[in-house]
Amino acid sequence: MSGYNVAIVGATGAVGARMIKMVEQTSLPVNSVKLLASSRSAGKQLQFNGKPLTVEETVPESFEGIDLALFSAGGSVSKKFAPEAVKRGAVVVDNTSAFRMDPKIPLVVPEVNPEALKAHHGIVANPNCSTIQMVVALEPIRKAFGLKRVIVSTYQAVSGAGNRALQELRDETQAYLDGKDMEAHILPVSGDKKHYPIAFNALPQIDVFEEDGYTHEEWKMIHETKKIMLNDMDSKDIKVTATCVRIPVPVAHSESIYFEVEDPKATVKDIQDVLAKAPGIVLQDDPDHQIYPQAHNAEGSRDTFVGRIRPDQETPQAFQMWDVSDNMLKGAAWNSVQIAETMEKMGLLHMQ
Amino acid sequence: MSGYNVAIVGATGAVGARMIKMVEQTSLPVNSVKLLASSRSAGKQLQFNGKPLTVEETVPESFEGIDLALFSAGGSVSKKFAPEAVKRGAVVVDNTSAFRMDPKIPLVVPEVNPEALKAHHGIVANPNCSTIQMVVALEPIRKAFGLKRVIVSTYQAVSGAGNRALQELRDETQAYLDGKDMEAHILPVSGDKKHYPIAFNALPQIDVFEEDGYTHEEWKMIHETKKIMLNDMDSKDIKVTATCVRIPVPVAHSESIYFEVEDPKATVKDIQDVLAKAPGIVLQDDPDHQIYPQAHNAEGSRDTFVGRIRPDQETPQAFQMWDVSDNMLKGAAWNSVQIAETMEKMGLLHMQ
Incomplete structure (x- = not known):
């Protein structure tokens, strides 16, 4: 064969x-x-x-x-x-x-x-998992309306740190429910000096710290995004900055993405229409029926789910969205x- | 007496x-x-x-x-x-x-x-819990350097939705660990139509949706901040926008706060110095020793913990910080x- x-x-x-x-x-x-x-x-x-x-x-x-x-x-x-x-x-x-x-x-x-x-x-x-699901959603927006600036805060799953970290989440969670002390040996970064519980916590450290106060995960989101979208890891054509945070979710990263477009006429409806037709994207954006992407629903899917698209009410050409994908699959x-x-x-x- | x-x-x-x-x-x-x-x-x-x-x-x-x-x-x-x-x-x-x-x-x-x-x-x-801990940190920055713009993404604890929501988190968590289905009856909003599990999930809905696609919690963060800091809930002097997200943490909200100041000379060190002396604030900002605020550590304290202060590398006068406080106490x-x-x-x- x-x-x-x-x-x-x-x-x-x-x-x-x-x-x-x-x-x-x-x-x-x-x-x-x-x-x-x-x-x-x-x-x-x-x-x-x-x-x-x-x-x-x-x-x-x-x-x-x-x-x-x-x-x-x-x-x-x-x-x-x-x-x-x-x-x-x-x-x-x-x-x-x-x-x-x-x-x-x-x-x-x-x-x-x-x-x-x-x-x-x-x-x-x-690319890094957190970068992939962001650029899948940003690229159709960039193509249609131009893109000037991105500010992202992530809500990242524990599986990104591997199977041992996942087991640590389970062990800590059960210990907490049983009223026992939680023991941390792996997260936030297995090779770093200190370890903190992730169960029922939020850890604003993924990967090690760089000298400028950003973590390497944040550095990756900034420079990988530029390399993928602009073919230049240091391009100034789109400003990108990031805060990366681990939360007690096993699988699927969520991201709060703030972005500014070049086209002064772009509306939420325009952005929704573009994303609805974009490859790899499933638009889940119906607040009236409480439809928005959730980590719990994204696990096991190859798609990236996007919703909660809305304008910044005070800054023209600026929008926000919520972007969720299985970090182990699309990521x-x-x-x-x-x-x-x-x-x-x-x-x-x-x-x- | x-x-x-x-x-x-x-x-x-x-x-x-x-x-x-x-x-x-x-x-x-x-x-x-x-x-x-x-x-x-x-x-x-x-x-x-x-x-x-x-x-x-x-x-x-x-x-x-x-x-x-x-x-x-x-x-x-x-x-x-x-x-x-x-x-x-x-x-x-x-x-x-x-x-x-x-x-x-x-x-x-x-x-x-x-x-x-x-x-x-x-x-x-x-004020609303998520607003309080943010303005405690922003006000000393505003006084020292002026404040133009705030973009916040929250990581909010379940206790903000009350004791029944906390019990739901525990029940869902144990069900998940036991390989059973999670049953949601309260969150994201007890009075809303649909309910979703919070255990091992992230829910981008706190309070009901407004007509403009923002949740009422986000609306509160925007307008309460203006009323508290500027004595006018619709002031245009500081632009504020918010994304509010519930995560499976029992107590203490975390916030990823992006802000732009008026003073072109303000540095991270200046902001740290101002916050270190500010009332109600504990500065926890030492990346070299993995010191940053964590929900797990803030529970039970009246203080607001601030760290991870760093500049946006591409936008002058813009900074980011991580802000954590016990939503049931200071909040x-x-x-x-x-x-x-x-x-x-x-x-x-x-x-x-």
Whole structure:
């Protein structure tokens, strides 16, 4: 049977599990799937399309004969092994931050900048989850009305920090309900010095702090948005700033997005009409019937849900909206597989 | 013994319980305390300073001999009984929205506009919780640097919707952990048509929707802020807009506040210095040591905690901060009792 030989690196992780599902459901012809992870996870049994598959340790030779390698095992793994995969003829779609800011490497959301894929040299970077769902909604607005400025505050799910963080949320939550002390060992950032409970709390730190007082997650939202929408991570054409906050939700990020457009005639109705027709977007915007996007409803969907679109009553050309998407699917596994599907349609993916 | 005769209306509610505590701890001399509620709650036994006290039904005659009446039993109760209390010589501090937008009634946060108390005619309105903690932090900034514009996104606690909503959060949370369906009967708004789970979710609706697509909570944040800071609920001197969101936190609201100042020379350090000295504020702003305000730590404190102050890197005179406070104390019970204490210091509170 003719089809692509696919490797999933980081198959035992929270995103890896979704990557397996997305490859099961992909429109790409798949000949074989190889599940890769660290030596610690090697030997584990997972399933692909109902059949057992053994996880193998990632080594350079793992990528012999691989056409498509999906990476989500941390930046250091990508830096070490993505070039090995490319050397052996694979296209790499990398879901870590390892290559995102490399100007030679496309950073792609298929609804926004598929053309950037043409310039790839083997590696395509998948943006950060919180960026993806924002630009999917902002790009149709930018195209129709121009975009001057974005101010976003996020309400991010715990799954973005991995399976251990999710277990920590469950453990802390049960401890709280039982009147016991909550123990934090992972969040807000597993590698940082201090850890705080996320259950019944809101943590205004995702990723480590930069010198300017922004977290690296906020930095990513600012500069990835510019690279994806304007092909320049430092572009001044759209002003972007962000506050990133973790809340006790397992899956699906929510975002409060304030934006200013160039077109002085743009109305809420115009923006709703544009978003209703935009790819990857589901408009849920009917306050009279209490219809608006919710994390609880977005889990498991590949779409980005947008609602609560309304004008700033005092600043012309300024609007607000509420944007929710499954951070593990559109924010990670689905966007990665969607990149591969888009590359195939553009003739950029090949069987060896 | 000489002291004030105090009535607490809505004593059995979530805020009422905190009002009892705040009156126990007040610097005001207290002669007697009367706990009032609906006929349904009459006869319940509560404690004041360790002694049992029976809850009585609120009737006009309840206020005979009362010097200070603290109301937190819903707008309709305030509209009915606050004038009865005033008629009998009491000063009313009302924690509902009944009188907040009446231009003749002062809307007061003691750190911000104590002078407004002088114009009272018996009733003083306590602002909405989410407004109070924001203006406590914005007022010192306005005084020092001028303030042009505010864009806020909130992360609000469930206790703001009362004790039944808190129980709903617990019940839904346990159901989720047990793999059962969550049942929603109260949130987002008990009187609205549809109800959604708050556990492990984020709900972008607090209070009912207005015709312009804003919720009434957002409307309150916009217009109360203008009334408190500028003495005009429709002032154009400061632009304010808001997105209000409920998250699964029991107590303490968090707020992501974006603001633009008039002074082109204001720096983060300047703003930190001003806030560090401001009344009612605790500055928690040390990213290097992961020090920032958290709901989990603010519960039980009367202070407002502010941190993560940083400049918008692309817009001059624009900054962001993270503002957290106990919505039941500074946002409700403490601000009410603080108003009474302030009135006493100003000679505006009298024993009959």
